[in-house]
Amino acid sequence: MSTRSRPADHDRGSRPVISRARAATSAPWPPRTALVTGASSGIGRAAALRLAHEDTRVLLVGRNGTALDEVAAATGGHRFAIDLAVTGAEHAVASRAAELLGDIDLLVCSAGVGAAGPFEMMSPSALRDLVTVNVLSPMMLVRAVLPRMLERGEGRILLVGSVAGAVGVRGEVAYSASKAALIGFADALRSEVAGRGVVVTLCLPGAVDTPFFRRRGAPYVRRWPKPLPAGLVADRMLTAVAHGEPEVWVPGWMSLAARVHGLAPPIYRRLASVFG
Ligand SMILES: NC(=O)c1ccc[n+]([C@@H]2O[C@H](COP(=O)([O-])OP(=O)(O)OC[C@H]3O[C@@H](n4cnc5c(N)ncnc54)[C@H](OP(=O)(O)O)[C@@H]3O)[C@@H](O)[C@H]2O)c1
Structure with a gap:
C-alpha cells in the first residue's frame, strides 16, 4: 500500500496542469472514497485495483x-451487484455508497456495452439497453451524487467515453452515438459546475484489450492499432483525474482523428471511407 500523495507526485506533474487542478477542486488525491461502475471487468476493474492500491475505499458496481467477489477480495472493497439498466438503479447505488463509504470523492462511470453490425439489423430492445447503460445510467448516477459533491464544494467525476464517440465508426453506429452523447454531457457538465469544486474528466480510449469485444459478439479485427492493456488505460485516466484534466485520449495520438474531423470534415470523411 502506498502512502497518500498529491498530484505533484504523479508521473505527469507539469506545473501549469497541477496549479489548475489545485484551483479547480480541493478534493483529495488519492481520493478517500470512490464509487466505480463496471468494476467487475476490464477498465473499471483495473481502475478499482489501482485506487485500492492508493488506499482508496471503493464500492465496486x-x-x-x-x-x-474476486475484485472485492483483491481490493478490500465493498461490492454491489446490480443491473444499471433497471429504472432506479442509480438511487440504489448512491444510497449503498453513502451507507458504506460516506461522501464520495470520486465517481468513475466505466460500465458500458458495445454493439457491432449494420444499424438496420440492431434490435430495438438492444438499442434501448445500450443507450440506457452507456448514456442514461452515467447521467443518472452523476445526477444522484452531484448535489452532495456541490454542497461539499469538492468532488471528481470520471466518465469513460470512447474515441468512437468523437469520430463515429461504421458498424458501431449506436455505440458511437451513445459515446458522442457522453462527450456532450461531459462538456456541458464541466462548464456548468466550473468554479464549484467539482471537476469532470472524460477518458476517450481507443481499442482496449478487455472482454468488451467478445461480449458485443464481434471480435476486434483491425491489425492496427493494437488493443491496449486495461491497466495502462486505468493509469492514464486516473493520472488525468489527479491533475484535474478535462479529457484524456488513450493513446494520445488518437485525438488527431478528432482534430481532423473538426477542422477539415471533407478530409476526415475521405480518410474514414478508407479506414472506417
Ligand atoms: N474495450 C474497449 O476497446 C473500449 C474502448 C473504448 C471505450 N471503452 C469503454 O470502456 C468502458 C469499459 O469497457 P471494458 O472494455 O472494460 O468492457 P468490459 O470488460 O466488457 O466491462 C464492461 C463493464 O460494464 C459493466 N456493465 C455492462 N452492462 C451493465 C449493466 N447493465 N449493469 C451494470 N454493469 C454493467 C460490466 O459488468 P458485468 O460484467 O458485471 O455485467 C463490466 O463490469 C465501457 O464504457 C466501454 O464503452 C472500451
Missing part, C-alpha cells in the same frame, strides 16, 4: 457477482 457491476452485475456479475462472482467477478465482483
Whole structure:
C-alpha cells in the first residue's frame, strides 16, 4: 500500500496542469472514497485495483457477482451487484455508497456495452439497453451524487467515453452515438459546475484489450492499432483525474482523428471511407 500523495507526485506533474487542478477542486488525491461502475471487468476493474492500491475505499458496481467477489477480495472493497439498466438503479447505488463509504470523492462511470453490425439489423430492445447503460445510467448516477459533491464544494467525476464517440465508426453506429452523447454531457457538465469544486474528466480510449469485444459478439479485427492493456488505460485516466484534466485520449495520438474531423470534415470523411 502506498502512502497518500498529491498530484505533484504523479508521473505527469507539469506545473501549469497541477496549479489548475489545485484551483479547480480541493478534493483529495488519492481520493478517500470512490464509487466505480463496471468494476467487475476490464477498465473499471483495473481502475478499482489501482485506487485500492492508493488506499482508496471503493464500492465496486457491476452485475456479475462472482467477478465482483474476486475484485472485492483483491481490493478490500465493498461490492454491489446490480443491473444499471433497471429504472432506479442509480438511487440504489448512491444510497449503498453513502451507507458504506460516506461522501464520495470520486465517481468513475466505466460500465458500458458495445454493439457491432449494420444499424438496420440492431434490435430495438438492444438499442434501448445500450443507450440506457452507456448514456442514461452515467447521467443518472452523476445526477444522484452531484448535489452532495456541490454542497461539499469538492468532488471528481470520471466518465469513460470512447474515441468512437468523437469520430463515429461504421458498424458501431449506436455505440458511437451513445459515446458522442457522453462527450456532450461531459462538456456541458464541466462548464456548468466550473468554479464549484467539482471537476469532470472524460477518458476517450481507443481499442482496449478487455472482454468488451467478445461480449458485443464481434471480435476486434483491425491489425492496427493494437488493443491496449486495461491497466495502462486505468493509469492514464486516473493520472488525468489527479491533475484535474478535462479529457484524456488513450493513446494520445488518437485525438488527431478528432482534430481532423473538426477542422477539415471533407478530409476526415475521405480518410474514414478508407479506414472506417
Ligand atoms: N474495450 C474497449 O476497446 C473500449 C474502448 C473504448 C471505450 N471503452 C469503454 O470502456 C468502458 C469499459 O469497457 P471494458 O472494455 O472494460 O468492457 P468490459 O470488460 O466488457 O466491462 C464492461 C463493464 O460494464 C459493466 N456493465 C455492462 N452492462 C451493465 C449493466 N447493465 N449493469 C451494470 N454493469 C454493467 C460490466 O459488468 P458485468 O460484467 O458485471 O455485467 C463490466 O463490469 C465501457 O464504457 C466501454 O464503452 C472500451
